[in-house]
Each structure stands twice: as C-alpha cells, then as structure tokens.
Amino acid sequence: MSAPLVIDVHAHVLTEEMMRLMRNEAPDIGPTLSEVDAEGGVLKVGEIVQRPFPRGGWDLDRRIADLDFAGIDMQVLSVCPQTFLYDRDAALTGALAAIQNEAIAGLVRHRPKRFLGIGTVALQDPRRAADELRRAVLELGLGGIQIGSHVEGKNLDDPALEPLWATAAELDAFILVHPQKAAAGNRTGAFYLKNLIGNPLETTIAATSLVFAGVLERYPDLRICFVHGGGFLPYQTGRMIHGWKERPECRLHLKESPEVSIRRLYFDTLTHYGPALRYLTDTFGHDRVLLGSDYPFDMGTLECVRQVRAAGLPDVERDAILGGTAAGFFGVGGRAPSARHAHA
Incomplete structure (x- = not known):
C-alpha cells in the first residue's frame, strides 16, 4: 500500500515574474528585491519591508529542494501577506490579486505533482472579493483563497463580508486566514514580539470574531483554517465557553455554545511544540488539523513533517494530518473534491 501524499497547506510564494x-x-x-545573496534578500512592497525574504520565496528550484528535504510531496501555494494591500484602492488591489492568482494557477499547471494553489482577493470590497473567489475556483482551478485577519481594523465579523462567506460555502472553498498588521504594535516592538505574540494574537481575534458573530452557525460547513496552530484560541476555548454562559454580549449573535463553532474550525500544525500539537489533535480531532510549514519565512519550519511523525499519533491520525484531509479538500491523490467543487 502506497504512503499517502504529504501536503503542506500553509506556504507563500512571490516569484520574480509575479x-x-x-x-x-x-x-x-x-x-522589489534588493540585497540578494545565496540565501535570500530584502522584499519591499510599497512601504512594507520584509527582511529577510528567503530565496525559496521566489526561487522554485530552491523551493523544490527544500520540499524534498522536508519530506513534503505537495505544497498549497498562497501569496505573501505583504501583498494583501487592503489599505489601497480596491480596484488596484483587485488587479494585483488577479495577477497573483493567475500566476499561482500557472505554477500549479506547470508542476501539478508538487503544487496546489489558493488565491487572494481585495477584501476591502467584499463583493469584488466574492467575485474573484468564484473566478479563482471555477476558472483558474484554485482551491480557495487566503485572507488577512482583518481589513484595516475591521474584524472578520464585519457584516459587509457576508457575500464572501456565502460564496465560499457555495463553492466548498478552502479559506486560509493569515495574520497581518498585528494588534498592539506599539507594545511589541522589542524582542520580535510583533511576530512571536502579535501574529498569534491576530489569529485569535480573527477566529473569535467569526465564532461569536455566528458565521459558523450560519455556514457550518465552511472550511476555514487558522494558521500558527490557531493562535491562542484553542488553548482558551474554556474561557470562551464560560464567557458565553456568563455575559449577554457573548450571546448576542451566537445561539449555541462557542465550542460548537470552534470545533468547526481547522488549524495548522505550526505550533513548534509537540505537546501543543497533541493538545490540538486530542481536543479538536485529527481531522481538524492540517500540516503547515509557513514556508519560506524564518518563523516557519522545514521540520513540520518530522514533528508530526514524532508526536506519537496513531497511523490513521498522523496520515490525515500529513495530507489525507487536505487531499480530500483539493481532490488529489485519488480523492475526489466535493460535488459542488467538482463541476469546476
């Protein structure tokens, strides 16, 4: 019996052609790229500076070599969050999103045995975003989209985003939520806390906003994955349940306990800590946890597959996390996508 495919759902790309x-x-x-050497360079997008930007972010040969080293068969390509650009004119952001989506679709066509893809959208214009999601899935063949954790300070519970959730549910699209412009920036400038704490905090705010707004009650089959192990939310689920019981504002839009909606979410494996990974699988189920490397950034890891294998999980659970669940979502490895998605 052949081993199941290993699929990394959390990986970013920005080629020189893009x-x-x-x-x-x-x-x-x-x-733009500057200060390029054998290991990487400095990426600038408008006023945003990413230092370092590892070479695998744009060099596909380096990426493939790194995937082979990591033991990853397929990688779900998504844009770098520096290119979300929700603060720009929606038409311009939409045009840049279309360019990236078409490029990612091209990479998938060029190397179909190694790459899958999800797109990006101009989230500041939800109807435009819903239309681009539809195009990405039905015309470009992408599996869904990656979105940021907020839209210039507006959380993901903003009612204006309803067309996006409705379209994602209709298409069975995979949605990867990635932090950007982290909260508490004025207090996290030292010690790289803007990433160590800020990014998981952003993920937590995004996830809890969706939960308490009742989005997962309205669309219970949404496939929404929160990176970095779900931020702090999985480990504070009890606090959310208690708050819902005690505080009327927590019940404003949520009929059932928040635990029900939290259990509908997906989380990637990027915890960097075996006991945390075991907590995710033990508490929420192996079918809610997906392999994620955060390639190529330095807060990611090429040890992600080995970390999952070292967690001591039963074979069935390990294989589902490493790629079985993702294969079902994306329709690879002999697994068919859902009927609604398959007609694309």
Whole structure:
C-alpha cells in the first residue's frame, strides 16, 4: 500500500515574474528585491519591508529542494501577506490579486505533482472579493483563497463580508486566514514580539470574531483554517465557553455554545511544540488539523513533517494530518473534491 501524499497547506510564494507583473500594474507599490545573496534578500512592497525574504520565496528550484528535504510531496501555494494591500484602492488591489492568482494557477499547471494553489482577493470590497473567489475556483482551478485577519481594523465579523462567506460555502472553498498588521504594535516592538505574540494574537481575534458573530452557525460547513496552530484560541476555548454562559454580549449573535463553532474550525500544525500539537489533535480531532510549514519565512519550519511523525499519533491520525484531509479538500491523490467543487 502506497504512503499517502504529504501536503503542506500553509506556504507563500512571490516569484520574480509575479513581482515584475505587479510592478507593471502598480509601479509605486509593486514588489522589489534588493540585497540578494545565496540565501535570500530584502522584499519591499510599497512601504512594507520584509527582511529577510528567503530565496525559496521566489526561487522554485530552491523551493523544490527544500520540499524534498522536508519530506513534503505537495505544497498549497498562497501569496505573501505583504501583498494583501487592503489599505489601497480596491480596484488596484483587485488587479494585483488577479495577477497573483493567475500566476499561482500557472505554477500549479506547470508542476501539478508538487503544487496546489489558493488565491487572494481585495477584501476591502467584499463583493469584488466574492467575485474573484468564484473566478479563482471555477476558472483558474484554485482551491480557495487566503485572507488577512482583518481589513484595516475591521474584524472578520464585519457584516459587509457576508457575500464572501456565502460564496465560499457555495463553492466548498478552502479559506486560509493569515495574520497581518498585528494588534498592539506599539507594545511589541522589542524582542520580535510583533511576530512571536502579535501574529498569534491576530489569529485569535480573527477566529473569535467569526465564532461569536455566528458565521459558523450560519455556514457550518465552511472550511476555514487558522494558521500558527490557531493562535491562542484553542488553548482558551474554556474561557470562551464560560464567557458565553456568563455575559449577554457573548450571546448576542451566537445561539449555541462557542465550542460548537470552534470545533468547526481547522488549524495548522505550526505550533513548534509537540505537546501543543497533541493538545490540538486530542481536543479538536485529527481531522481538524492540517500540516503547515509557513514556508519560506524564518518563523516557519522545514521540520513540520518530522514533528508530526514524532508526536506519537496513531497511523490513521498522523496520515490525515500529513495530507489525507487536505487531499480530500483539493481532490488529489485519488480523492475526489466535493460535488459542488467538482463541476469546476
């Protein structure tokens, strides 16, 4: 019996061709690389500076070599969060999103045995975002989209986002939620706390906003995955349940205990800590946990597969986390996607 595919659902890409096309569309904010050496460079997107930007972010040969080292068969490509650009004109962000989505679809076509893909959208214009999600899935063949944790301070419970959730539910689209512009930035400047604490905090705010707004009650089959092990939410579920029982504002939009909605979420494996990974699987079920590397960034890891294998999980649970569940979502490895998605 052949081993199941190992699929990494949390990985970012921004090739030099993507950068060139984006600069042509928007010279003032199009991505640029500088200080390039054998290991990486400095990425600039408008005023956003990412240092370092590892070479695997744009060099596909390096990426494939790293995937082989990690033991990853397939990688779900998504954009770098530096290119979300929710603070720009929606038409411009939408045009840049379309460029990236078409490029990712091209990479998937070029290397179908190694890459899957999800797109990006102009989340500041939810109807435009819903339309691009539909195009990404039905025309480009992508599996869904990656979105940021907020839209310029508006949480994901914003009622204006309803068209996006409705479209995602209709298409059985996979949605990866990634932190950006982390909260408490004025207090997390030292010690790299903006990432160590800020990114998991962003994920937590995004997830709890969706839960308490009742989005998962309205759309119980949404496939929403929260990176970095779900931030702090999985480990504070008891606090959320207690708050819902005690505080009327927690019950404003939520008929059932928040635990019901939290158990409908998905989390990636990127906890960097075996006991935390075991907590996720023991508490929420192995079918709610997906392999994630956060490639190519330095807060990610190429040890993700080995970490899952070292967690001491039963074979069935291990294989589901490493790729079985994701294979079902994306329709690879002999697993068919859902009927609604398959007609694409």
